[in-house]
Amino acid sequence: MTTTLTCFKAYDIRGKLGTELNEDIAYKIGRAYGQIYRPQRVVIGCDIRLSSEALKQATIRGLNDAGVDVLDLGMTGTEEVYFGAFHLDVQGGIEITASHNPMDYNGMKLVRENSRPISADTGLKDIQALAECADFKAVEHKGHCQKYNILPEFIEHLIGYIDPAKIRPLKLVMNAGNGAAGHVIDALEQKFQQLNIPVEFIKIHNEADGTFPHGIPNPILPENRESTRQAVLIHKADMGIAWDGDFDRCFLFDEKGQFIEGYYIVGLLAQAFLLKQKGEKIVHDPRLVWNTLDILEQYQGTAVQSKSGHAFIKDVMREHNAVYGGEMSAHHYFRDFAYCDSGMIPWLLAIVVLSETKQSLSSLVEEMIAKFPCSGEINFKVQDTAVTIQKIFDYYQAQKPEIDRTDGVSLDFGAWRFNVRASNTEPLLRLNIESRRDRHPQAMQHYIDELTAIIQS
Structure with missing residues (x-):
């Protein structure tokens, strides 16, 4: 009997506890991963959510029953699993995490050897299909699990x-x-x-x-x-x-306590890499782009655009051998980290820039913010994201903007642009707006109000 699993998303697994994700489903996912990829050994870790340890143990049982040995890294961040998957003699990794989702959610991020991402386009649908039908083959030798401390x-x-x-x-x-x-x-x-x-x-x-x-x-x-x-x-x-x-x-x-939008940190880190090596390729997502393109022009970098989402960015980085990739959502990816995202490497690079330039963080980003103000990401709950995106497109079509459909819809009017897309992890519509301050200094709130009215109408 086939059961439909709704926890499989575009590039990872996220679901409501009990109904969409539980220990039985976790076991099936582990078993399916092991049967499809047939790794000899994988690493696994979990975040601090109260449900994570039990889901991890269920996944380990599924992997072991598929004949896979497991190194249990204990309580870890996702990037410790990524690190283990390219640093150790293993052929994959799984992190049990729901990241920033609400308390009653959990999920998984899956990678193959050398931390290659598994997304809907690269095998996640195969795992889903096998977990749904549970057509598991018996194995001669079950795998075993041992604890491993990867922190040092x-x-x-x-x-x-x-x-x-x-x-x-x-x-x-x-x-x-x-x-x-x-x-x-x-x-x-x-x-x-x-x-x-x-x-x-x-x-x-x-x-x-x-x-x-x-x-x-x-x-x-x-x-x-x-x-x-x-x-x-x-x-x-x-x-x-x-x-x-x-x-x-x-x-x-x-240093003034001001939050720096992830968009400008992409520019700052791109600058840090290009100061060392001109001509490097930098991958960015389509939500906010003008500041990144401006920095790359100044410091002789090559821009490569990718669909948003860690699996997509990593694939594009590998394809182009890009030194760095950044999303305005504060995901930052590094060639020397197997093209994976890290939340530790960016601040370490930032203190290098602060030390080398002897400047404050505010002075390093204030010119970027002044030239290309942005709205920050605005989220809307809507009945149907596709219908709403089409409604927005129809409203602005007469103004003949430049259109880009890399991810959702981006419309560029010269003086301002916006991107609107459906979230890959939550039932939300995500909106990002940016403008050129020299053209319309006070226009940002007008754009926000206008688009909000269309979306909520």
Whole structure:
């Protein structure tokens, strides 16, 4: 008997606990992964959600029953599983995480050897089909599971992104949001002390706590930024860093406590790479593009556009051997990290830039923000995303904008542009607007109001 599983999304697995995702479904996913890819050994880890450990154990049972040996990394962020999948002698990895989704959700991120992503286009649908029909083959030898502590090796890798001797004295606020990042922050703090790197860590909400006493860690939501902002101001810090639950995204705050949109961090990191090596390829998503293109023109980089979402970005980066890829949603991808996204590497690169330029973070990004103001991502709950996107397109078609359909619809009017797309992970419509300040200095709110009215009409 075939059961329809609704937890399979475009590039990972996310579902409501109990109905869309439970231990039985997790077992079937592990079993299907093992039967389809037939790896000898994989790594697995889980975030701090209260349901994650049980889902992880069920997935391990499925993998073992498919004949796969498992290295259990324990409580980890997604990028520790990515690191394990390309650093260790394994042929894949699974992280149990719902990232920033609500409390009653969980999910999985799956990779193959060398951390190659598994998305709807590259095998996730095959896993779904086999998990749904449960046509599992018996194996001669079941796999076994052993615990493995990858943290020391992961820390050594991260330290490789900086030159300890060149880091100037800095004070950093670190907000793990009670998610999975705290143990890595603690280990990095210890390593910085051993290497005499003059950086002071001010840690808030550092303890891993699956009840999330301060709310789901998702600093992209304005209401979740205040504790980081206040800590930066109180401690007179040079920068604030906040992470989401599985810490594959980090969010930066300048020394004034101002949240820096991920869009401008893409420009900053692209600049950092191109200062070292001109002509490198940089991958970006279509939601907000003008600042990134401007930076690449200034520093002689080559822009490559990709559909939003980690699986798509990674595939495009591999295809073009891009040194860096960035999404405005605060996902940052690195060639030296097997093209995977990391929430730790961006802030390490940021302190390198702060040290080398001797500038503040606010001064490094203020010109970008002034030239290309943006709305930040605005989310809408709508009945039908496809119908709403078509309604928006029909409204603006007469103005003859440039049209790009890489992801959702992007319309470019010269003085301003916007992208509207359906979320791959939640039932939401996502809107991003940017403009050229020299053309229409005060127009952003007008664009926001106009599009909001169309969407909500």
